[in-house]
Amino acid sequence: MASTAEEGQDYPQNHFDEIDLENMLQHIPVQNKTDLIDYAEEHRDSFLENAVLFSETSGTTGKPLQTPRGNIELNWNTQNQMYAYSRLLKKKQDRVAIIHPGMLSPFIEATTFALRKLEVGYVKVFPIEGICDYRRIRDVLVRYQITTLMTTPSLALKILYEIKKLGEGAALKLDKVLLTGELITEACEANFKKILGPACEVVAFVYGGSETASLMYGIGNGQYLPFQEDFIFEIVDGEVTIANADEYRVKGELHVTWLKGGLLPIKRYNTNDVFEVTVKKNHPFKFKPLGRIVNLQAGYPSSARLEELIYSVQQPIFNYVANCSSSQRRIDVDLVALGSDQVVEEVRSTLTKEFPQYEVTVRLNVAQDPFLQFAPKPKLARYMIN
Known part of the structure; x- marks a missing residue:
């Protein structure tokens, strides 16, 4: 069990006296x-x-x-x-x-x-x-x-x-x-x-x-x-x-x-x-x-860490799709962004530094990206491993 008590308030340790x-x-x-x-x-x-x-x-x-x-x-x-x-x-x-x-x-x-x-x-x-x-x-x-x-x-x-x-x-x-x-x-x-x-x-x-x-x-x-x-x-x-x-x-x-x-x-x-x-x-x-x-299997970068690295660049990212292959040692990323295409090299460099054992490729504004459809699904798959 956990509490809805707000941060900073005294909160007694949860315990159950009569029920295991x-x-x-x-x-x-x-x-x-x-x-x-x-x-x-x-x-x-x-x-x-x-x-x-x-x-x-x-x-x-x-x-x-x-x-x-x-x-x-x-x-x-x-x-x-x-x-x-x-x-x-x-x-x-x-x-x-x-x-x-x-x-x-x-x-x-x-x-x-x-x-x-x-x-x-x-x-x-x-x-x-x-x-x-x-x-x-x-x-x-x-x-x-x-x-x-x-x-x-x-x-x-x-x-x-x-x-x-x-x-x-x-x-x-x-x-x-x-x-x-x-x-x-x-x-x-x-x-x-x-x-x-x-x-x-x-x-x-x-x-x-x-x-x-x-x-x-x-x-x-x-x-x-x-x-x-x-x-x-x-x-x-x-x-x-x-x-x-x-x-x-x-x-x-x-x-x-x-x-x-x-x-x-x-x-x-x-x-x-x-x-x-x-x-x-x-x-x-x-x-x-x-x-x-499913995205947190041993031997693969975690989805949260990958997202942290992609979003760490200075330019805003509107969408990304990352495919990671452990057998081929590849990370392929498609980005959607506005402005300079320098973001491609920035993301590639950031991921390569973090995962030197992987070959990293990055593409920008790929026409087939589901995000670029008129009305994409409310939830998009951003990370896939194989």
């Missing part, structure tokens, strides 16, 4: 997405009778998973998002542009409920050819003096890239970017500041998924604090590093369990994400994502 939680959890099988798909098919009638929101995962990683929401879980997930938003936004002052296709997403439904209850104005926009192009999106952001983007890093960067390409019109009022849905590193946050200016607040807003709901809220520097009242958090087969007598770090795969009711039972659900958790006396546990387990 670790032993209890070991008797519950680990869930994966396939288990939830099977459960949904077996309980279809119950979902039809009791759900107030019918929703599904995107299906980008396989068969879509039904994620129906009843009033109970929709309410507590909305409350969690309200808390996350309330730390960053003010009513009558902030206005949010939600950049997302929105279709079948329980997250987007909960986020609009949360903003309405907080009395924070919002608009939902997404590029649709022939209906809503980037000039219109730019005009909407200007017309309603939007202060905040809430979306995935991929879509936020796409919107900013296309608006900068327009190169005209009134200046945006953006001073906050709230990111979710993908790996969001400290380097990613810094890259946005290069585009929007150092005063812009860039935060990994919430971490979670359509099936699990919002599990944590961001505190900056690529870190999160968990919603402890609603979930059990397990770091499985964790590697422990001792910092000092009062602090240590645990790194491993994250499994989560719901403590509150819902139509879709989440019990020891394997997120397939690896986190490093900082445990410090009288402080809340801090969770730092390191990437998907």
